[in-house]
Amino acid sequence: MCLITPMLRSANVNIGLASAMIGKFFITTAMSIVILYTGELFPTLLRNTAYGIASMTARIGSAISPFIIFAGETMNLSIPFYVTGCLSVLSTFLIIWLPETKVTGLPNTVEEALELEIYRTKFSVRKLSASFRRKSEATTIDTAA
Structure with missing residues (x-):
């Protein structure tokens, strides 16, 4: 418009x-x-x-x-x-190029949502959050020791 x-x-x-x-x-x-x-x-x-x-x-x-x-x-x-x-x-x-919307339509069922994992990129949000989680857990263990 x-x-x-x-x-x-x-x-x-x-x-x-x-x-x-x-x-x-x-x-x-x-x-x-x-x-x-x-x-x-x-x-x-x-x-x-x-x-x-x-x-x-x-x-x-x-x-x-x-x-x-x-x-x-x-x-x-x-x-x-x-x-x-x-x-x-x-x-x-x-x-359109976000990992969640790239290459595929939106899922209608839980099974379709689980199948979307094959389209995740190398630097997906879940992998980044897992690496942050590992770093924070390592920091917590280091400070506790």
């Missing part, structure tokens, strides 16, 4: 405004889903780190957004819409 807003705005201001509001609604909804998805995607040992990274990238985006709006005000009113639209499309294509 953000990508087509400048074209719609040149045809009719009200339709362009409605398109911009719909696009912003979808972006806000996606940000809310990112918070929920981050909690479900990572195991307990990595969840706080993942939340921190997601929060940090959101803060960086919040810090950059006034500059994008300023570029739109000074150069071309379409720049903020093109930047947000392109970033939304890019993030959509990047999410």
